[in-house]
Every structure is written in structure tokens, then in C-alpha cells.
Amino acid sequence: MLSNNVKEQDLNPWPGLTLACVRILHLYTKVFGQDLQQIARKNCNKCKCVREGHEVVVEHGARSRLGLANNHDGLDARSLGYAFVPAGLTSARQVDQYYSTLPTHEVPKLGSKGEIARLQRIAKQLPKQDLALSACKFIEESVKSSFQDFISARNEIALDIGIAKPAPPNSVCDGCNRSIITQQVSVVAPRMGKLIWHPACFRCTTCDDLLVDLAYCVYEDKIYCERHYAELLKPRCEGCDEVS
Ligand SMILES: [Zn+2]
Ligand SMILES: [Zn+2]
Ligand SMILES: [Zn+2]
Ligand SMILES: [Zn+2]
Known part of the structure; x- marks a missing residue:
């Protein structure tokens, strides 16, 4: 719950920010304190506007953000004490092994901080603005249809979510090229065929960040986060953070 010294206005520094998840917002406020405003504001190079609504509330994870149906076959992450567990795991023991x-x-x-x-x-x-035209505020009329084509093509051929599974014998991680212990919980990416990764090696080729919720895009046989996949194909404005 919110403590008394956190006023609601402190928690709502940007127009358009919904208080859909006060708990998450509260965690942010605790971690960032007063710096929230500063990290959010940045002027747009292209149109000189101030970026509004740098989002804090990120809904319920990558799957729902990407508009994919919820995976009801999976384990209930929250009851296991996690905000997310990958699809493909079938027991608490596997989840703990994965995160270990x-x-x-x-x-x-x-x-936790994690x-x-x-x-x-x-x-x-x-x-968000990479995922749907409706989330773009600054895109020019003349590039809207090519942006929509980009979205459709990406969703059709590049974007997907990885799955965790025990490694078959003689597996070699595509990230670090080391072998993976047989039956060790690992990550596979359906758009990358038989390749397999250690959970800690499933990272964006550009930024080397762990791929969140195992969401990845494929470009020329390499895996990227959506942000950096998009930037291979389209320039991004440093101000409003939109590609076009
Ligand atoms: Zn702008
Ligand atoms: Zn590895
Ligand atoms: Zn990246
Ligand atoms: Zn811009």
C-alpha cells in the first residue's frame, strides 16, 4: 500500500499516466524518488515537442503487450513468487532451476529489484509506439502505411516468444557456444529452429540485454529485442522515440 508521505500527485508525473497499477508505481517511486521527472522528460529533435507520457505502467508483461493471447497452460507465476515464468516449464522445481x-x-x-x-x-x-500505429503520436501521414507494413511483416516473420525446456543431450548454447548439461532448463526460440540457449545467454545481439519475458525478433538468423530489431530497419527519433 502507499505510504502516507507519497502523495498521489507525486505518483502521476505525466499526463496520460493511468494509476492502473499503484503497487508497481509505488515501487518505481521508491527506487527512483524525485528523479522520475528528469528521466522522463526529453525534447523531441524532430518536432521540438516535449515527450509526454513516458510510460511507467507496463501492464501485464510482454505477452499482453504484444497482443498475444494469454498462455493458460503455463504455471501461475505469482503463486510461485515470480512476476513471470516462461512458457514450457511444468513444475516449481524447473522454475527454480531456470532462475538459479x-x-x-x-x-x-x-x-524485488529484479x-x-x-x-x-x-x-x-x-x-509501445513500435507495436501499434495508434500508439504513435508524431508519425507523419506520408509514412503511416509503410509503418503499418513494417508492423505486419514483423509480427508475421520476426517477432515471437521463446519457450523454456530441458536441454536434449549434446546441446550447445548458441549464445556462448558452450555445452548445456542434458536436462538443464534452457531456452528455445521457435523462429530459430533447433537452436538452444542458456537462460542467461538469451540476449539481444545489439544491446546484449536479457530478452524480457523471452520476447525476441529474428533478423538474418540473429535474435534482437524489438527495439533494436526495429532500428535495423527504420531510423528512430531520439526525442519522441518513434521509428518511421
Ligand atoms: Zn516530437
Ligand atoms: Zn550460453
Ligand atoms: Zn536490444
Ligand atoms: Zn520525434
């Missing part, structure tokens, strides 16, 4: 291979501060345990790091990654790796 990541640095502690990267593990999205409920109420949970906040995950939310930051969602906002950074999966920019």
Missing part, C-alpha cells in the same frame, strides 16, 4: 542460472538481481521475484528491472526492460525493449 540468472544473476539474482535479474530474477523477477515479486517485490521485478522492477523486468518492467524497465519491457518498456525499453518493447516500445
Whole structure:
């Protein structure tokens, strides 16, 4: 719950910010304090506007952000104490094994810094304005249809979510090229065929960040976060953070 010294206006520094998840917002405020305003404001190079609504609330993870149906076959992450568990795992033991291979501060345990790091990654790796034309505020009329084509093509051929599974015998990680212990929980990416990764090696080729919620895009047989996939194909404005 909110403590008494946090006023609601402190929690709502940007127009358009909904208080959909006060708990998450509260965690942000605790971690960033007064710096929230400063990290959010940046003027747009192209149109000189001030970026508004740098989003804090990142909904319920990569799947829903990408408009994919919820995976009801999966384990219930929250009941296991995590904000997210990958699809493909079938027991608490596998989940613990999966997370035991990541640095502690990267593990999205409920109420931990790792949970906040995950939310930051969602906002950074999966920019809302990359995902739907309706989320773009500054795009010019003349490039709207090519942007829509980019979205459709990306969703059709590049974007997907990885799955965790025990490694078959003689597996070699595509990230670090070391072998993976047989039956060790690992990551596979359906758009990358038989390739397999250590959970800690499933990273964007450009920024080397862990791919949040295992969301990845493929470009020329390499994996990227959506942000950096988009930037391989389109320039991004440093101010409003939109590609066009
Ligand atoms: Zn602008
Ligand atoms: Zn590896
Ligand atoms: Zn990246
Ligand atoms: Zn701009």
C-alpha cells in the first residue's frame, strides 16, 4: 500500500499516466524518488515537442503487450513468487532451476529489484509506439502505411516468444557456444529452429540485454529485442522515440 508521505500527485508525473497499477508505481517511486521527472522528460529533435507520457505502467508483461493471447497452460507465476515464468516449464522445481542460472538481481521475484528491472526492460525493449500505429503520436501521414507494413511483416516473420525446456543431450548454447548439461532448463526460440540457449545467454545481439519475458525478433538468423530489431530497419527519433 502507499505510504502516507507519497502523495498521489507525486505518483502521476505525466499526463496520460493511468494509476492502473499503484503497487508497481509505488515501487518505481521508491527506487527512483524525485528523479522520475528528469528521466522522463526529453525534447523531441524532430518536432521540438516535449515527450509526454513516458510510460511507467507496463501492464501485464510482454505477452499482453504484444497482443498475444494469454498462455493458460503455463504455471501461475505469482503463486510461485515470480512476476513471470516462461512458457514450457511444468513444475516449481524447473522454475527454480531456470532462475538459479540468472544473476539474482535479474530474477523477477515479486517485490524485488529484479521485478522492477523486468518492467524497465519491457518498456525499453518493447516500445509501445513500435507495436501499434495508434500508439504513435508524431508519425507523419506520408509514412503511416509503410509503418503499418513494417508492423505486419514483423509480427508475421520476426517477432515471437521463446519457450523454456530441458536441454536434449549434446546441446550447445548458441549464445556462448558452450555445452548445456542434458536436462538443464534452457531456452528455445521457435523462429530459430533447433537452436538452444542458456537462460542467461538469451540476449539481444545489439544491446546484449536479457530478452524480457523471452520476447525476441529474428533478423538474418540473429535474435534482437524489438527495439533494436526495429532500428535495423527504420531510423528512430531520439526525442519522441518513434521509428518511421
Ligand atoms: Zn516530437
Ligand atoms: Zn550460453
Ligand atoms: Zn536490444
Ligand atoms: Zn520525434
